[in-house]
Amino acid sequence: MAHIAFIGLGVMGGPIAGHLARAGHRMTVYNRSIGKAKSWAETYGGTVAVSPAKAAEHADIVISCVGTDDDLSQVTLGRDGAFRAMKPGGLYIDHTTVSARIARQLYVEGESRGLYFVDAPVTGGQAGAEKGSLSVMCGGSQPAVDAAKIVMQAYAARIVHVGKAGAGQTAKMVNQICIGGVVQGLAEALRFAQAAELNLDKVFEAISGGAAQSWQMDNYWKTMAADNFDFGFAVDWMRKDLGLALEEARANGATLPVTALIDQFFADVQAMGGHRQDTSALVRRITRA
Numbered sequence: 408m409a410h411i412a413f414i415g416l417g418v419m420g421g422p423i424a425g426h427l428a429r430a431g432h433r434m435t436v437y438n439r440s441i442g443k444a445k446s447w448a449e450t451y452g453g454t455v456a457v458s459p460a461k462a463a464e465h466a467d468i469v470i471s472c473v474g475t476d477d478d479l480s481q482v483t484l485g486r487d488g489a490f491r492a493m494k495p496g497g498l499y500i501d502h503t504t505v506s507a508r509i510a511r512q513l514y515v516e517g518e519s520r521g522l523y524f525v526d527a528p529v530t531g532g533q534a535g536a537e538k539g540s541l542s543v544m545c546g547g548s549q550p551a552v553d554a555a556k557i558v559m560q561a562y563a564a565r566i567v568h569v570g571k572a573g574a575g576q577t578a579k580m581v582n583q584i585c586i587g588g589v590v591q592g593l594a595e596a597l598r599f600a601q602a603a604e605l606n607l608d609k610v611f612e613a614i615s616g617g618a619a620q621s622w623q624m625d626n627y628w629k630t631m632a633a634d635n636f637d638f639g640f641a642v643d644w645m646r647k648d649l650g651l652a653l654e655e656a657r658a659n660g661a662t663l664p665v666t667a668l669i670d671q672f673f674a675d676v677q678a679m680g681g682h683r684q685d686t687s688a689l690v691r692r693i694t695r696a
């Protein structure tokens with residue numbers, strides 16, 4: 408069992424860190440708003456640290472799941488960042504969805520300090536984090552990813568080493584590009600079925616086992632039909648992620664015309680007040696006939 412420092416105890420990080428505690432690791436936790444760290448420690452045990460550096464100073468492994476590039480930069484390279492305090496040979500695993508650029512930068516910064524860095528974004532949502540069934544896509548060196556896999560098995564059903572540093576983040580962008588198109592298709596299909604005055608449960612029963620089947624259909628058809636958009640991954644996070652994909656496409660020469668359009672559709676949903684609604688809220692901007 409390892410001494411693990413965990414930074415960022417939000418919707419995803421809280422339950423992920425919980426699985427690590429249950430697996431028997433010695434945990435030190437840090438969160439920007441300290442109340443979350445204290446209530447996590449009341450539930451799972453472990454020690455609360457006052458900064459990422461304090462959390463990391465005696466840890467073998469540091470894991471983060473914060474929000475954005477700026478947040479990740481702050482908790483790693485900032486004045487009280489973990490990189491300053493980690494012991495040479497230490498392993499840093501990051502589960503935040505961020506740019507491939509910062510993942511590559513942290514790999515290089517880590518190398519110069521004798522640290523191993525693995526970019527390891529996740530998919531599977533809040534439910535996957537709580538059940539311990541996340542999929543993790545990893546970028547980094549083989550020994551680092553092999554070491555990371557041993558601890559990540561506590562909360563992941565699938566762990567794939569995609570390639571070198573940054574490849575985990577670019578794979579996550581592929582994931583988000585796929586989701587954007589599918590959710591828009593689903594939203595249009597639902598509005599079409601409503602305009603045709605079909606029984607939506609019967610439509611679902613008829614088509615959800617065939618070629619139109621998708622995770623999005625299985626999880627969102629019925630809640631979308633009920634105008635209920637309170638089920639997980641938020642529109643604000645999706646806009647962040649599509650922005651990362653569009654930025655990466657500018658660098659690698661890929662064209663993403665539909666993704667760019669759907670990003671603008673999500674901006675419409677934000678303007679309608681749907682920042683924290685789930686991504687199926689895309690349907691809200693299509694007028695019901």
Ligand code: NAP
Pocket residue numbers: 414415416417418419420437438439440443472473474475477478479481482502503504505529530531532533639640641644
């Ligand atoms: P969240 O609930 O907002 O949690 C983020 C946590 O990180 C919060 O507890 C926050 O502290 C902490 N944090 C943020 N910036 C920090 C900083 N600069 N220093 C210290 N702590 C900081 O978000 P989440 O839903 O867990 O998502 C986390 C990441 O996973 C995001 O990159 C997201 O895109 C990705 N992701 C999310 C999902 C999902 O379904 N939610 C699925 C896959 C991937 P405070 O309490 O102070 O805000």
